Amino acid sequence: MESYLVELKDIEKEFPGVKALDHVALTLKHGEVLGLLGENGAGKSTLMKILSGVYQKDGGTILVNNEEVSFETPKEAEARGISIIHQELNLCKHLTVAENIFLTRETTKFGFLDEKDINLKTQVILDSLNLDIKPTDLVSSLQVSKQQMVEICKALSIDAEIIIMDEPTSALTEKEIEELFGIIHQLKKRNKGIIYISHRLEELAHIVDRVTILRDGQYITTMDYDVTLLQEVIKHMVGRSIKDKFPRVESHIGDIIFEVEHVTTPTGVKDVSFRVRQGEIVAIAGLMGAGRTELVRAIFGADPISSGEVRIENQLIKIKSPRDAIKNGLYCVPEDRKKDGLSIKMTVNENMALPNLDFTTGRFMTDEKKEAMMTKEMVEKLNIRTPSIHQKVKNLSGGNQQKIVVGKWLVRDAKVIIFDEPTRGIDVAAKIEIYHLMNKLKEDGIAVIYVSSELPEVLGLSDRVLVMCNGRLKADLRTLDTNQEEILHFATQYDALEE
Amino acid sequence: MSELVGKIKSKSLFDSKAKQFFSTISGLIILMIIFSVNNENFLTTANLLNVAVQTTPILLIAMGQTYVLITGGIDLSIGSNIALAGVTTAIFMKAGMPIPLAMLLGLAVTAGVGILNGVMIAYGKLPPFIVTLGTMTTVRGITLTMTQGIPISGLPEAFNNIGIAKSFGIPNPIFIMVIFAIIFGFILSKTRTGRYTYALGSNFEAARLSGVNAHKTLIKVYMFSGILAGVAGLVMAARIISAPPTAGMGYELDAVASSVIGGASTMGGEGAIFGTVVGAFIIGVLRNGLNLMGVSPFIQQIVIGVVIIAAVFFDKLRHSK
Amino acid sequence: MKKLLAMLLLGVLVISFAGCAKEAPESDVAAGGDGETYTMTLITMDSMDEHWLKVKNGAEAAAAELGNIKVVFDAPQTKVDATVQAQLVENAIVNKSDAILLAALDKEALKPVVEKAKEAGIPVILVDSGVSTENYDAFLSTDNAAAAELAADNLAELIGKTGKIAIINAQAGAGTTMTRENAFRDRIESQYPDIEIVGVQYSDGDKQKALNYATDYMTQYPDLVGIYACNEGSTVGVGNAVDQAGKSDSIHVVGFDFSADVKALIEKGAIKASMVQNPYVMGYEGIKAASTVVSGGQVSVRDIDTGVTVATLENLADIK
Incomplete structure (x- = not known):
């Protein structure tokens, strides 16, 4: 019999009204990276929360090193060498790297904190991974990727045997991802077992040995993985095969409708100009920190503009706040939907109605019937899966949440719609629905501006690609005439003077 | 299709709102039953009118506090605003100004304090706790300076009637309370301003990016709180026929207690005028009932403290289910 | 930079205030003359x-x-x-x-x-x-004890040495007002056996609260004949309560301290007597x-x- 580091058998978990996990199994070997795949709502996170002691299972067994265990708290799981790195990092930003790593395990001397000791211990761990971080650095001063490394060091500091990573690359640039993969290879060599959750199927090929696929709370299959199996994996995940992942549509490209002239912002955008035509999808590509989000936030009025002009249909418009943009038919689906796009404590209907009360409200009173009718229509049109329009948004999956953010704008007449990383952290099926939606808008003659870090997506979907680097626009390329290499070339074209 | 929508709506409305309604009001009813059984004087028209009059100022300020709490803020300047409205109006009345005009000026001043709070919070991006703590102290100081520390007495008879006289057998403050509760309940549940108030408290940034005029709404909300504190101040001054600069000290916390017992969350996004009405009456009935039962004033404080915590605890329990 | 500016501003503000505050008394002292x-x-x-x-x-x-x-x-x-x-x-x-x-x-x-x-x-x-x-x-x-005894005698006289009375005190725990309460209570209990003290409430000197407490006492004891209040705020609150209930004739209020409000209520007959300190x-x-x-x-x-x-x-x- 093969010896596993972790073995989960017949795990069951029920939430009120939902069977979240139904006889799910999983195995993890020493020195292995196991990809855990599935659409949002498939049960990956729930399963990992059970393994790390956050939730308690309703049935089944957990074996760690062939010994049956049961965790009541994360602390107990930690004692068994299980460490989880959440998608939203769990670090105290105002403390140093060492203070974070040894939080609640501080060493003391005569009752006083011994900073020297923890700094020393931290240095040893950092050195073992060849990391360019100082124990005394404040976490808030580190980039997201480095913060992630700190989390990994934290796991190592408790001698974790099993490290669970939930979407570790969602906020990283290509270069940072490579760095992370380097670290993961080192961890493998040290015989650690790693469970890796990600939606980025292409990237998985570089790193995982096997994948386990879940769907709707059920175990589907476990298989050895390499990139040639991509289509098969997708088929397992969504339960059907997807022939054309990026369904480009050709449509009539009309007149110039949106012009941005020499926009500079306090947030680091420098002298950016571009134009978008009706029925055109223009992608903005670039690395993290290139100023893409800053640019679209500024033209939507979310952040101030220090100089420059914005024109819609040849009309100069003064955008001082999102209200001004909205009045002119310019809408934005923000990058971070939970932080900027939705009130997750409010219902589907309340979110959908929020920007559209001017349509539904009578002379004085809000009209809840009208709002519900409008929402219902949009829920059907966008195929938003929710038990009721009065469901709180926080109970919906990421893809459905995203469709609500989009849907609230589609109620209104749109001229220009900006999508900022619209497919981040949502499952494959929802991604495809978002692609179709953008294509539909294009066919309706709306100008679509689309920020994305996923180059295959950009190349598959857009008509033109604008490439940004360090706050400047570096290239304006016809999508059909370009490729990943060219885009990356421009995306890394730092100005010598400025660096 | 509209039929379907109607069905969905009414069903879920019953689920969430009706449950909240019953759980909030059941506490008050139980309390009233206990007191009626224990004391024959409790359930008399005279006493119930009394409770209503005694609750009026607390309810008025609690409604303002509810708006502020829903946005995720807090207004500590309410108590000082109570005194400011009374004193300002009293000074103008004694200077010979027509009573309604003097009252409007009193309210304008407290509305101004509210607007100032709102501007500092919205545009200055300062924490509401700090801003209103500052205005609480400043306004109290201004009120004391205006009066040199001495209550302004000898107010005109017509003004006193607002607090004392009865219309159709019901004391005037009750009418004032009912009118304002209807107005502010309506604004919160049935207008865009109300909806935006909830949206800001649920997620400020998302509301702003949805085109909500966040600054204007915040300022409005603090202005409402200022106005309601002013109205409470006028009713209180009219009841004791005197405008003391020390009126309303500590009342802002009674307002928080009423709102919170009524289901408002100090984290923002939750709360309703109906809940606050019940919350204020729970405190009012509790005080009156315990007085009538002759419970020691020291024990009363313990009881009220426990009720505040218990109310929030049960609310939390209900939410987590 | 901004902080520095703020501190500077604050400094100027403080100095200018201090300046205003100082000027007046100093001229006073100068007028005081020699020695x-x-x-x-x-x-x-x-x-x-x-x-x-x-x-x-x-x-x-x-x-x-x-x-x-x-x-x-x-x-x-x-x-x-x-x-x-x-x-x-x-x-x-x-x-x-x-x-x-x-x-x-x-x-x-x-x-x-x-x-x-x-x-x-x-x-x-x-x-x-x-x-x-x-x-x-x-x-x-x-001598607060003596004054409280005097108040007790006055109130007893007003109500014919019999009936139910209540006390509205200010702060529980403050020496002066507690003496006023306790000495009053002792005097009543030792000298006037037919008078019953039904309870005491603490208004913190807040007139609204005193008004509410007094109203509740009148509700609970329809046969109440007197209320004793231990400071200015309590006295005014109680006076207003009795006046608004229209019971100035049947309930006698004896209070403490003096102010324009107390004066007005004595004129109205809502307060019968108040112990005025000097x-x-x-x-x-x-x-x-x-x-x-x-x-x-x-x-x-x-x-x-x-x-x-x-x-x-x-x-x-x-x-x-």
Whole structure:
């Protein structure tokens, strides 16, 4: 019999009204990276929360090193060498790297904190991974990727045997991802077992040995993985095969409708100009920190503009706040939907109605019937899966949440719609629905501006690609005439003077 | 299709709102039953009118506090605003100004304090706790300076009637309370301003990016709180026929207690005028009932403290289910 | 940079305020003429109650008369904060005040600082409320126990020595008002067996609260014949409650202290009598006593009763 580091058998978990996990199994070997795949709502996170002691299972067994265990708290799981790195990092930003790593395990001397000791211990761990971080650095001063490394060091500091990573690359640039993969290879060599959750199927090929696929709370299959199996994996995940992942549509490209002239912002955008035509999808590509989000936030009025002009249909418009943009038919689906796009404590209907009360409200009173009718229509049109329009948004999956953010704008007449990383952290099926939606808008003659870090997506979907680097626009390329290499070339074209 | 929508709506409305309604009001009813059984004087028209009059100022300020709490803020300047409205109006009345005009000026001043709070919070991006703590102290100081520390007495008879006289057998403050509760309940549940108030408290940034005029709404909300504190101040001054600069000290916390017992969350996004009405009456009935039962004033404080915590605890329990 | 600017602004503000504050008294002192000038610090329980303003007026009148005394007035911003009051005494010690006049909020809490002042060689004159130490130079106060007994006699007389009465006190735990409550209670229980005290409530001196408590008492005891209130705020609240209930004839209110509001309610008949202290005398005689001590003399009587006047409709015109 093969010896596993972790073995989960017949795990069951029920939430009120939902069977979240139904006889799910999983195995993890020493020195292995196991990809855990599935659409949002498939049960990956729930399963990992059970393994790390956050939730308690309703049935089944957990074996760690062939010994049956049961965790009541994360602390107990930690004692068994299980460490989880959440998608939203769990670090105290105002403390140093060492203070974070040894939080609640501080060493003391005569009752006083011994900073020297923890700094020393931290240095040893950092050195073992060849990391360019100082124990005394404040976490808030580190980039997201480095913060992630700190989390990994934290796991190592408790001698974790099993490290669970939930979407570790969602906020990283290509270069940072490579760095992370380097670290993961080192961890493998040290015989650690790693469970890796990600939606980025292409990237998985570089790193995982096997994948386990879940769907709707059920175990589907476990298989050895390499990139040639991509289509098969997708088929397992969504339960059907997807022939054309990026369904480009050709449509009539009309007149110039949106012009941005020499926009500079306090947030680091420098002298950016571009134009978008009706029925055109223009992608903005670039690395993290290139100023893409800053640019679209500024033209939507979310952040101030220090100089420059914005024109819609040849009309100069003064955008001082999102209200001004909205009045002119310019809408934005923000990058971070939970932080900027939705009130997750409010219902589907309340979110959908929020920007559209001017349509539904009578002379004085809000009209809840009208709002519900409008929402219902949009829920059907966008195929938003929710038990009721009065469901709180926080109970919906990421893809459905995203469709609500989009849907609230589609109620209104749109001229220009900006999508900022619209497919981040949502499952494959929802991604495809978002692609179709953008294509539909294009066919309706709306100008679509689309920020994305996923180059295959950009190349598959857009008509033109604008490439940004360090706050400047570096290239304006016809999508059909370009490729990943060219885009990356421009995306890394730092100005010598400025660096 | 509209039929379907109607069905969905009414069903879920019953689920969430009706449950909240019953759980909030059941506490008050139980309390009233206990007191009626224990004391024959409790359930008399005279006493119930009394409770209503005694609750009026607390309810008025609690409604303002509810708006502020829903946005995720807090207004500590309410108590000082109570005194400011009374004193300002009293000074103008004694200077010979027509009573309604003097009252409007009193309210304008407290509305101004509210607007100032709102501007500092919205545009200055300062924490509401700090801003209103500052205005609480400043306004109290201004009120004391205006009066040199001495209550302004000898107010005109017509003004006193607002607090004392009865219309159709019901004391005037009750009418004032009912009118304002209807107005502010309506604004919160049935207008865009109300909806935006909830949206800001649920997620400020998302509301702003949805085109909500966040600054204007915040300022409005603090202005409402200022106005309601002013109205409470006028009713209180009219009841004791005197405008003391020390009126309303500590009342802002009674307002928080009423709102919170009524289901408002100090984290923002939750709360309703109906809940606050019940919350204020729970405190009012509790005080009156315990007085009538002759419970020691020291024990009363313990009881009220426990009720505040218990109310929030049960609310939390209900939410987590 | 911004912080620096803010600090600078604050500095300018403080200096300009300090400038305004200083100017006036200094010219006063100059007018005082020859010899040594003494700075005396008057610390009361709060800076809002009219009672303390009268103490202050008395003190300032005495200072003006004597010519060589400057009175610094200080008090906690709101009531019931003995810690703050103790800090104010310490400030006065640090500032080398020549004498301290203190109305102590808490007789135990203020004891250490009073003794500290004495050790530093600063004379301490207690006014209104005492401190549990023998280490002071003079104590001017209303004999609150005697005044409360007088109130009890007055109320008993008004109600024909029989019936139910209630008490509205101010702060639970404050020495002065507790004495007023307890002495009143003892007098009633020992001298008037037919009078029943149905309860006591504490209004914190808040007129609204006193009004509410009194109303609740009237509801609970329809046969109530009298209410005794222990300070100005309580008296006004109770007076209004009785007036608004239209029970001025059947319920007799005897209170404490005097103000324009109390006066108006006596005129209306809602308050039958109020025990009026002489805070002005406390301040005036307090400064006189302090002046004697600082110039090396000794006061003839250490504990001085400044007395009370019973204000009624009859003598209302004579009360200051």
